[in-house]
Amino acid sequence: MRFDLVDLRLFIAVADAHSITGGADRAHLALASASARIKGLEDSFGVPLFKRGRRGVALTTAGESLLDHARIIMHNVETMQGEMVRFASGLRANVELLANTVGLAEHLPRALAAFLRDHPDISVDVEERESTDIAAAIAAGSADLGFAAEHALPDNVERFVFGEDRLTLVAGRRGPFAGRRQIDFVETAGQDFVGLTQATALQVHIGKHAARLGIRQHFRARLRDFDAICQMVAAGVGIAVVPEAAARRCARTMPISVMTLRDGWANRRLVICARSFKALPRPAKLLVDHLRKAAG
Template sequence: MHFDLVDLRLFVAVAEARSITGGAATANLALASASARIQGLEAAVGVALLKRGRRGVTLTAAGESLLGHARVVLHDVEALRSDLAAYATGTKASIVLLANTVGLSEHLPKALAAFLREHPQVSLEAEERESADIAQAIAAGSADLGFAAEHTLPETLDRFIFSEDRLVLVTAQRNDLASRRSIDFRDVVDRDFIGLTNATALQNHIGKYAARLGARLRYRAQMRDFDAMCQMAAAHVGIAIVPEVAARRCARSMPITLVRIRDTWANRKLAICFRDLKVMSRPAQQLVEHLRAAARP
């Protein structure tokens, strides 16, 4: 069953005027055209909507029902038009940001909160992705900007370094690894690990490098966040690989030790990336400049 907005507006006008002639005038339609549209609407729904008389029209029970629904639909359409007009004029805007696991959990929240507080007309849609996927999405234009490992970004994307992200091994203070200052990843791939859930970008990143060594990490537990991972490591459940910024925060309240991972993939520069600042919306440009000012390269 198809409803035309012009027909719905006309029907509401006719119902309120109690006259097809009066409704046609309100809807700026010729009487013959308005009459044909009402008849077509009745044919589409398969029931009479109006009782026609010498003094005008009255609504049938079906007509009363349609009138209520039509008013709701037309109100929502006007609200939609007004909302989109606000986006078009810059008085309201939505920004799509893609970020890797550590970006969303550790590096970006404070800066993003400050920006949204200063720009109440802007809404933000943040989605977690792997760094390589973020680069592809930004290049394809499916997001405004991204937060990703700098080495995964193609030369075609503009970027600036926001922060460094060193991944470290976390272990209980009485674990045999706790006395080591640094370690190669290959020396621990056969240990029991504490990880994040399978869907996280960081977990996939670590898993790829284990696979290159011909190993598949054995997880005793997979937790929702870095704090829970460190708590498990402190309880001797297994070892964990987490961003240094999160590990140092947890070490202030947990009996854990941080061990540096010597592999180059464990030391990453994290960058804000985008296609072309000049063609981005003004709010997106403002967010880029805000993050540039908050960067800690």
């Protein structure tokens, strides 16, 4: 079985373009060379990888399986190249971590700070994504490590629980929900809201469930910080949905009421996830070991 990274890169390009001609253009290869390489791949594996048609090509079942493996291989190669370039330049090893809004704002900073203090030769890049996007990236092999709500993960993604995330409703102490300790989200219909910016993963999650309940949220203000949101709520601007940890912290210094949301979607288990923890690069494994110890 003989093939190289050029073959795999071309195979991915053809699959994405649904065309050998389009794939050849993306891979910067002549059409004749690209066709010969694709045929060589199929001969090497002994199975057809594409179904040819007048309008282009489509992956066979074997092709779909190879595409999954090819993306993982190319991702690992790019990660390897990036790390070697950083070492050659005297820079540090790097770990890329995808995290949802709550993880990024409430759960990860302290644990990451301790890890970076203990490992001065490793840097961590954290990118905010919605949990469903994190799950897709991990499952497809385009990302190594994620911090997400467990309900969004497919069965083939490994995970361990880092903590619980309960979403709560916060309101002014003189507002319509004063004195309440629990509430159903549907009761908030018609109220003014203070929320996160629309691009924020958590706001997307809340918005989806509001839409399912037929609630059209009217936002008086959108911010990127839970403390700032709670300050707006304390000033009587509107009500808000925020993580319990942030709500309890802000309630110690602000005149706000914190109510438990009885809706099932408001209770989430937060997990660290990877396609395979054993297959992670060494810097990522060190971070995983640290987060396991910090979990809970």
